[in-house]
Amino acid sequence: MPDRAALGGRLTLVIGGARSGKSAHAERLVTACPAPWAYVATAQAYDDEMRERIALHRSRRGEGWTTIDAPLDLVGAIEALPDGRPVLVDCLTLWLTNHVLAEHDVEAECRGLADVLSRPRGPWFVVSNEVGQGIVPDNALARRFRDAAGRLNQQVAAVSDTVLLMVAGLPLKVK
Numbered sequence: 001m002p003d004r005a006a007l008g009g010r011l012t013l014v015i016g017g018a019r020s021g022k023s024a025h026a027e028r029l030v031t032a033c034p035a036p037w038a039y040v041a042t043a044q045a046y047d048d049e050m051r052e053r054i055a056l057h058r059s060r061r062g063e064g065w066t067t068i069d070a071p072l073d074l075v076g077a078i079e080a081l082p083d084g085r086p087v088l089v090d091c092l093t094l095w096l097t098n099h100v101l102a103e104h105d106v107e108a109e110c111r112g113l114a115d116v117l118s119r120p121r122g123p124w125f126v127v128s129n130e131v132g133q134g135i136v137p138d139n140a141l142a143r144r145f146r147d148a149a150g151r152l153n154q155q156v157a158a159v160s161d162t163v164l165l166m167v168a169g170l171p172l173k174v175k
């Protein structure tokens, strides 16, 4: 196992805007650890565009990966993984979207996730979107989502050893 400190510690949050290169960078970090790697996907393929994106991701990942679908029960999926298995969770924002749309108790879900991520296991790499830098959305659901995403990112960043902000494909170490 490579030096944990060199990999960024037990938990690394990779955060950025859409197409900032966060998934690819997080994959590079995970594959610096010995295989096998676990990919925990929170996306659901509702249409052809999403199906195509997912197929691209799968072909990019190649061998050595096990994919686990966890659109809602991310805590259960993480807890079920064997100790020491390098894990990539992609991404928190879609997981949050799924809970918001299902009208679940989003605050409780986020607390539960931050709690499991704060446990001394890993190496874990978690991808999330930095949202909310544009103008205030004009509908209440989007505002609620934006606020919940900001709070979730803060909670996860607080328990992370390393936080990387992706800008134009480049990682900026913010923690």
Ligand SMILES: Nc1nc2c(ncn2[C@@H]2O[C@H](COP(=O)(O)OP(=O)(O)OP(=O)(O)O)[C@@H](O)[C@H]2O)c(=O)[nH]1
Pocket: 016, 017, 018, 019, 020, 021, 022, 023, 024, 040, 041, 042, 043, 044, 045, 053, 054, 057, 058, 067, 069, 090, 091, 094
């Ligand atoms: N269900 C499922 N989803 C996957 C799989 N592979 C990737 N995804 C999803 O694909 C999503 C990321 O895709 P993109 O929209 O291309 O990436 P992005 O995060 O906008 O862009 P980048 O910042 O460049 O990574 C993540 O939410 C993953 O959950 C898979 O095998 N199964």
